[in-house]
Amino acid sequence: xxxxxxxxxxxxxxxxxxxxxxxxxxxxxxxxxxxxxxxxxxxxxxxxxxxxxxxxxxxxxxxxxxxxxxxxxxxxxxxxxxxxxxxxxxxxxxxxxxxxxxxxxxxxxxxxxxxxxxxxxxxxxxxxxxxxxxxxxxxxxxxxxxxxx
Numbered sequence: 199x200x201x202x203x204x205x206x207x208x209x210x211x212x213x214x215x216x217x218x219x220x221x222x223x224x225x226x227x228x229x230x231x232x233x234x235x236x237x238x239x240x241x242x243x244x245x246x247x248x249x250x251x252x253x254x255x256x257x258x259x260x261x262x263x264x265x266x267x268x269x270x271x272x273x274x275x276x277x278x279x280x281x282x283x284x285x286x287x288x289x290x291x292x293x294x295x296x297x298x299x300x301x302x303x304x305x306x307x308x309x310x311x312x313x314x315x316x317x318x319x320x321x322x323x324x325x326x327x328x329x330x331x332x333x334x335x336x337x338x339x340x341x342x343x344x345x346x347x
Contacts, residue, residue, distance in 0.1 A: 200227040200336075204304040206235045206295045206329075209267055216310040216340040217275065223308060223338065224280050232280055233304070234272055236264040237287045237294030261286055292328035299335060307333060310340045 205220055207213045220232055238260045268284035275282045287294040299307055311326045330337045 200229045200305040201231065202302070202304050202306075203229050203232045204235055204295070204299050204302075204307045205232055206237065206291070206307070206309050206325075207268065207271060208236065208291070209264075210312070212312050212342045213310050214271065215342060216308050216338075217271070219338060219340050220275070220308050221278055221280065223306070229305075230281060232275060232282050233302070234268045234275075234282060234284045235287060235295065235298055236268055237289060237291045237298075238264055239290065240288060291325045292332070295325070295329050296332055299333065304335060306336050306338060308338045308340065311342050 200223065203220060203223060205216060223229065224232060264286050265284065268286075272282040272284050285298070287298050289297075295307065295309075298304070307329060309326055309329065311324065326339050330339060
C-alpha cells in the first residue's frame, strides 16, 4: 500500500523515535523506499545584510552537517534491510515537509511530536500538527514518548 515513506528528522532524539514505527510500517506494507528528510531553515538575518558568499558558506555547512547526520541514520535503517534515501529541503519545517511530500509523490509521512504543550506549543507551534492539518496524504504521528529505535 505504501511505496514511498517520508521520515522528516530534525537531528533530535525525539524525532528519531519515529524510526521504530517506520521499521514496522515498511515490513507490513513492503514499502520500496524510505526517504529521510531534514528541512534547513533559511538564514535568520535579512538577506540584504548578508553577502552571497556568506549565505553560500553558512548554507553549505548546514547542508553538510545535515547530510552527515542523515547518512548515519540511514545506515542504521539499511542494516535492517530497508531501502533508504536522504534529502534536504530549505525553508520552514512544516512547509518544507509538505512541499517535499507533494513534489516527490510520497505515500505516507511518519514523524514524531516533540511533546510540547500549553504556552510552549502555542508560542512555537507544532510542526507535526501543521503537517497533519494540511497534508493531503496519510500522516502517522508518533508521540515523543513512544517507541524508540
